[in-house]
Amino acid sequence: MKMYGFWRSLAAYRVRVALKLKGVTFSEEPVNLLGGEQHDPAYLKINPQGAVPALVLDDGQILSQSMAIMEFLEETYPGVTPLLPRDPTGRARVRALCHIGVSDSHPLVVPRIRSYISKDLGLGDEGTAKWLNHWSAESLRIYNDRLSQESQTGIYCHGNELSMADIALASQVVGATGFFGCKLSDYPKVQNIFDALCKVDAFEASLPKHQPGAPT
Amino acid sequence: MKMYGFWRSLAAYRVRVALKLKGVTFSEEPVNLLGGEQHDPAYLKINPQGAVPALVLDDGQILSQSMAIMEFLEETYPGVTPLLPRDPTGRARVRALCHIGVSDSHPLVVPRIRSYISKDLGLGDEGTAKWLNHWSAESLRIYNDRLSQESQTGIYCHGNELSMADIALASQVVGATGFFGCKLSDYPKVQNIFDALCKVDAFEASLPKHQPGAPT
Numbered sequence: 001m002k003m004y005g006f007w008r009s010l011a012a013y014r015v016r017v018a019l020k021l022k023g024v025t026f027s028e029e030p031v032n033l034l035g036g037e038q039h040d041p042a043y044l045k046i047n048p049q050g051a052v053p054a055l056v057l058d059d060g061q062i063l064s065q066s067m068a069i070m071e072f073l074e075e076t077y078p079g080v081t082p083l084l085p086r087d088p089t090g091r092a093r094v095r096a097l098c099h100i101g102v103s104d105s106h107p108l109v110v111p112r113i114r115s116y117i118s119k120d121l122g123l124g125d126e127g128t129a130k131w132l133n134h135w136s137a138e139s140l141r142i143y144n145d146r147l148s149q150e151s152q153t154g155i156y157c158h159g160n161e162l163s164m165a166d167i168a169l170a171s172q173v174v175g176a177t178g179f180f181g182c183k184l185s186d187y188p189k190v191q192n193i194f195d196a197l198c199k200v201d202a203f204e205a206s207l208p209k210h211q212p213g214a215p216t
Numbered sequence: 217m218k219m220y221g222f223w224r225s226l227a228a229y230r231v232r233v234a235l236k237l238k239g240v241t242f243s244e245e246p247v248n249l250l251g252g253e254q255h256d257p258a259y260l261k262i263n264p265q266g267a268v269p270a271l272v273l274d275d276g277q278i279l280s281q282s283m284a285i286m287e288f289l290e291e292t293y294p295g296v297t298p299l300l301p302r303d304p305t306g307r308a309r310v311r312a313l314c315h316i317g318v319s320d321s322h323p324l325v326v327p328r329i330r331s332y333i334s335k336d337l338g339l340g341d342e343g344t345a346k347w348l349n350h351w352s353a354e355s356l357r358i359y360n361d362r363l364s365q366e367s368q369t370g371i372y373c374h375g376n377e378l379s380m381a382d383i384a385l386a387s388q389v390v391g392a393t394g395f396f397g398c399k400l401s402d403y404p405k406v407q408n409i410f411d412a413l414c415k416v417d418a419f420e421a422s423l424p425k426h427q428p429g430a431p432t
Contacts, residue, residue, distance in 0.1 A: 048361050049316070061305050067283075067319065068311035075304050088291050089277050095284035100265070103283065103319040108329070116350075123337070134332075145264050 001026040004046060004054040006033045007211030008179070010106055010171040011066040012053040017167045018070045020202035021081040026055075030213055033111050051110070067102050070164050083164045094158050097146070097165035101172040105139035108132075109175060129181065136176035137186075143169055144187040153189070155196050162200065170197050174208060217242040220262060220270040222249045223427035224395070226322055226387040227282040228269040233383045234286045236418035237297040242271075246429055249327050267326070283318050286380050299380045310374050313362065313381035317388040321355035324348075325391060345397065352392035353402075359385055360403040369405070371412050378416065386413050390424060 003019065005012030005028050012028075019026050031037045031052050038050040047054040047064050055063045063069050074083045084091045107113070109132050118128040147153045147169075157165035173194045176182035184191045197203045208214055219235065221228030221244050228244075235242050247253045247268050254266040263270040263280050271279045271288075279285050290299045300307045323329070325348050334344040363369045363385075373381035389410045392398035400407045413419045424430055 048365065049320075049358055051320075057305070063305070063308045063312065065312040065315040065319070067315055068308045071311055072304055072308040075307065088288055089273070089279070091291065092279045092284045092288040095287055096279065096281035099281040099283055099319075103281070103315075104265075104267075104323050107320050107323045113324070121337070121339070121343075121347075127337075131337075142265055149264065 001058060002056040003028045004031050004043070004056070005029070005052050005211075006031050007208045007214040009033060009052050010175045011051070011102075013174060013206055013208065014066040014102075014167045014171045015053045015055060015069050016206040017170065017202050018073050018083065018164075020206060021083065021162065021167075022073050022077040023080050024073070024077065028211075030211075032213070038111075067098060067164075070167065074164070081162060083162070083167070085158060085161070085163065090152070090158060093150075093152060094163045094165045097143070097157055098168040100142055100146070101139055101168040104142075105135055105172060106175070108135040109180065132180040133182060136172070136180040137182050139172050140176055140182055140184075140187045140190055143172065144190045147193065148189040153193075156193055162197075166193070166197055166203075170194060170203055178208065217274060218272040219244045220247050220259070220272075221245070221268050221427075222247055223424045223430040225249060225268050226391045227267070227318075229390060229422055229424065230282040230318075230383045230387045231269045231271060231285050232422040233386065233418050234289050234299065234380075236422060237299065237378065237383075238289050238293040239296050240289070240293065244427075246427075248429070254327075283314060283380075286383065290380070297378060299378065299383070301374060301377070301379065306368070306374060309366075309368060310379045310381045313359070313373055314384040316358055316362070317355055317384040320358075321351055321388060322391070324351040325396065348396040349398060352388070352396040353398050355388050356392050356398055356400075356403045356406055359388065360406045363409065364405040369409075372409055378413075382409070382413055382419075386410060386419055394424065 001024060003015060003026055031043055037043060044050055046062060049064060053066060055069050063072055084094055114128055117123050117131055147157060152158055154160040156162055157169055177184045217240060219231060219242055247259055253259060260266055262278060265280060269282060271285050279288055300310055330344050333339050333347055363373060368374055370376040372378055373385055389406060393400045
């Protein structure tokens, strides 16, 4: 398989981790989001939404949207590192935890929003940084509250087995603390889980800083 | 089952449609989002995120996040109005179409964002209305592009059977045209599909205007 991604993309990070956890062989082709390459006509033929990730299957079919791709990988490789528990309400909890990051927060910090706030709303770099920090902190606060209060939380987000929720949580932490000025120590339960995840090679090796193009 | 919802909530609309399509008996308890009831301590015990919908199962377990709830209903009642196709790439397409609305667009127009833009950023009602219209239009444009270009589109988003993608699309149309000033006729493929969906009772009966509390 081939994934179109970018070192800094949190959605590409999610799919990169999932592919590694599933043991899928893939190559990654960078699309420079900071340089606007996602709007190139050639790339729009691959993903008309002008976003990464896009996953090209070996038969040429192209998938988009990180959650849809993770569900596809789970359905296609169910036996390798299951990313959802077996019980229906456990699955619902894992997916709900995913959406705190993937749906409620990450869409607020993507390039098109940053550009609109800075340029169209005229808030500039400083106003944009404040927005990014505010909503990133809000998502870590909600994660921390739920994960500390709910009995299903274990070493990881849902018991002691990895799940999609850990991938979503890690992507939020990576963005919030790496790019948007949040302090992980303000969210102790999130910090505990993230520390445990960083010991898993698929999570560590997928970090933005290890990808081609990342600043050294 | 009992759903905490609100007449105006697009996420509650999605779950309302799914429950009806699955033939599940449920009652709905309104949480007045415009009056801030989602922040009441009593409601935060039900959903610590302070958002609707929350679905209380007959055994008392509580589910949140519209996509997670739709997946739960699909897994729990697979035989009644399947909301996902059977083939893995078809399922991935349906879920990706869902996320254009559920993840990429709807989180930009929810109450907490409207309030932050109006008050914290000081853009007032006019600036907020411009934001809401811009991102709602953008999501309908992307839906229209993909649905017109892709051969899998049929009477509905994915062939001629209903799916989660139709629920997500309808919720975007309802918000964009009902609340945020978009013109459906600007998106002819979306309009065709939405017209077909409105002939399905679960979609029509779930519309905000038919819910308790909606303005007459």
